[in-house]
Amino acid sequence: MNNSFKDHFPLRKSRAHEVTGPTALSFAAIACGHGGKGAMWIVESWQQETLNPVGLAPFCDPAKVVLVRADSPIDVLAASEEALRSGAVSTVVAELTKPLGLTAGRRLQLAAEAGKTTGVFIISDGMGSNATETRWRCSPEFDAQDSTLQRWELIKNKSGTLKVWRVRWDAEARRVIVVSEAGE
Amino acid sequence: MQKRVVSLWFPRLASDRFLRARTMDAPFALTLRENNTERLYCLNMKAEELGLRRGMGFSDARALFPDLQTCPADPRADSQFLRALARWAARYCPWVGQEGTDGLVLNITGSAHLFGGEAALLADMRARLSRAGLTARLGLADTRGGAWALARFGEGVALPDKTLEKIAPLPVAGLRLSGSVCDTLQRLGINSIADLHALPRATLTRRFGREPLLRLDQALGDQPEDVSPLPDPPRYSARLSLPDPIGLASDVMAGLERLLGQLCARLTDREQGARTLQLTLRRVDQASQQVELRLARPLRDPARILPLFQKGVETVDAGFGIDQLRLEATLVEDQPLRQISHASSGPDDKLDDLITRLGSRIGLDNIIRFLPADSHIPERSYITASAAYSAPGGAWPVLHHRPLRLFPPEQIAASGRTPPRGFRWRRMALSTARATGPERIAPEWWLEDEAWRTGLRDYWMVETRQGRRLWLFHTPQNPGWYVQGEFA
Known part of the structure; x- marks a missing residue:
């Protein structure tokens, strides 16, 4: 199987993906820009850190994003499943604070398949579920010329091998540009 | 039968309504914003005795009487209150109409004897209204116009066929004439209705048009x-009673489908759509269960509403069976007919249905949309609105680089006007590799904001050697360094 960046990003549709690391948010924001139908962003309502739509604007159109504030982790999962299954949006992003169980992960995966929707779950390190299609770790890197450089590691892949890319975001063209491919 | 009409006038309807809830023994006025100025809208008796008048500027009134108590007026609630009064007045006769924004008119022909005659009827009305805390002026005459004039300008009863005698001494304004006609009549020396009645009709029409004569004839009963x-x-609302109790969710849904058909046909007739629907299921043991559905958009299509009820109906405990279904649209909004064409795609039905389903679980207010706002303050550069009650819109111009993540400012140990070379944030030791800035943002002094008490802020985008890109700010008026956001 070919293992270039193009095969993995934009993320495979009808699948649930997980992302972790300090810049997971920008990974999710870029994923929201793909697919024409808009996105739903699900968070827990107690969280003090808020998504800034003005900061979101370079990555995707904030008018197409609907924010859902759920009261409990269970509600986040229920809302994610409902949104994935309905197919009304093309991307569902959920910020999870609790580890995803096997059953929950599998249910989300099935819901994504039923609705032909891409699911992106922002998790903390080491919290993922086995049912996910891919898991990414995104971390920023300092570069003297570029202030958007990141390191995207594919740390779980159901259908292929793992790999690391260094990428940057081109805000004008609204696309991810691979700077170089690092080792395995 | 001789026609008899009562006209009720509430000269202080708005302030009376407001003061019914609280007692106040001081000058009081309601204010209303008109053309960018606050004006007195309605006053109580005490305030009128001080010499204040309606339409006066609020600031003038407060300059004259600093202890005048005021409150903003609510004309919508006033008109609702007047409707409620009209409903109350139906106890005297079935023909109750509304007269402007502060009056009622009752056709009491043939119903006065039920209350012991006209005088007793008026006394009863007056007693009940004053007990309700309302100032009212009553006029009774053969015609609507005559009663109107008596209520506003004399308060009295014109005996049958004696309307002219009673209203003749009243000013011409008592004929419901427009202001300019009244002014001209008065300028010509025609002050009372008797003066007007004495004039030859032809000349009057030539000079003023049809209005004065029409009103005069209406007041005297020559014009109906x-x-x-x-x-x-x-x-x-629609109801379905069943001869035998049912217990299956599918049966309830079938019954609901019938009710929705009736309800939606009625909504379609009036071009309205339901926002909130309530289904009451009465059980055989007289207990009842309710299922509420709040919709993300006004709807009147039974085929779309029915599946949204599914989840709620499944949670109902049927007990020994359900024998009555009642469906009511508790909140209804206008939903005009819309031209559908290939060029303009309609609103996103699937997304609205999704918002409805999510809303029934986590609350419709928790599903929000971002709208751009005109402010440099990072927290106020956008507003959030309930997705069910707003449309996506507005452009999002990127003027300055802004972080994707905002959080309440977290103080770090640093000093100086330029970003520190190294600092600790969230237990991480970070060293600055590049700092872009400063971008100075001044607090919006016209809005009170606790977070901006520290004054001006100089924002810096700090890229650390460790990779993290943070949004720091320095408060020069109150030295300190804070982290407020993280760029992705």
Whole structure:
């Protein structure tokens, strides 16, 4: 199987993906820009850190994003499943604070398949579920010329091998540009 | 039968309504914003005795009487209150109409004897209104116009066929004439209705048009004028009683489908759509269960509403069976007919249904949309609105680089006007590799904000050697360094 960046990003549709690391948010924001139908962003309502739509604007159109504030982790999962299954949006992003169980992960995966929707779950390190299609770790890197450089590691892949890319975001063209491919 | 009409006038309807809830023994006025100025809208007796008048500027009134108590007026609630009064007045006769924004008119022909005659009827009305805390002026005459004049300008009763004698000494304004006609008449020395009545009709029409004569004839009964009762507000509810109790969710859904068909046909007739629907299921043991559905958009299509009820109906405990279903649209909004064409795609039905389903679980207010706002303050550069009650819109121009993540400012140990070379944030030791800035943002002094008490802020985008890109700010007026956001 070919293992270039193009095969993995934009993320495979009808699948649930997980992302972790300090810049997971920008990974999710870029994923929201793909697919024409808009996105739903699900968070827990107690969280003090808020998504800034003005900061979101370079990555995707904030008018197409609907924010859902759920009261409990269970509600986040229920809302994610409902949104994935309905197919009304093309991307569902959920910020999870609790580890995803096997059953929950599998249910989300099935819901994504039923609705032909891409699911992106922002998790903390080491919290993922086995049912996910891919898991990414995104971390920023300092570069003297570029202030958007990141390191995207594919740390779980159901259908292929793992790999690391260094990428940057081109805000004008609204696309991810691979700077170089690092080792395995 | 001789026609008899009562006109009720509430000269202080708005302030009376407001003061019914609280007692106040001081000058009081309601204010209303008109053309960018606050004006007095309605005053109580004490305030009128001080010499204040309606339409006066609020600041003038407060300069004259600093201890004048005021409150903003609510004309919508006033008109609702007047409707409620009209409903109350139906106890005297079925023909109750509304007269402007502060009056009622009752056609009491043939119903006065039920209250012991006209005098007793008026006394009863006056007693009940004063007990309710309302100032009211009553006029009774053969015609609507005559009663109007008596209520506003004399308060009295014109005996049958004696309307002219009673209203003759009243000013011409008592004929419901427009202001300019009144002014001109008075300038010509025609002050009372008797003066007007004495003039030759032909000359009057040539000079003023048809209006004064029409009003005069209406007041004297030569021109008929009827009282049209207020229409009943439409009721959006439907009921289904069953001979045998049912218990299956599918049966309830089948019954609901019938009810929705009836309800939606009524909504379609009036071009309205339901926002909130309530299904009451009465059980055989007289207990009842309710299922509420709040919709993300006004709807009147049974085929779309029915599946949204599914989840709620499944949670109902049927007990020994359900024998009555009642469906009511508790909140209804206008939903005009819309031209559908290939060029303009309609609103996103699937997304609205999704918002409805999510809303029934986590609350419709928790599903929000971002709208751009005109402010440099990072927290106020956008507003959030309930997705069910707003449309996506507005452009999002990127003027300055802004972080994707904002959090309440977290203080770090640093000093100086330029970003520190190294600092600790969230237990991480970070060293600055590049700092872009400063971008100075001044607090919006016209808005009170606790977070901006520290004054000006100089924002810096700090890229650390460790990779993290943070949004720091320095407060020069109150030295300190804070982290407020993280760029992705």
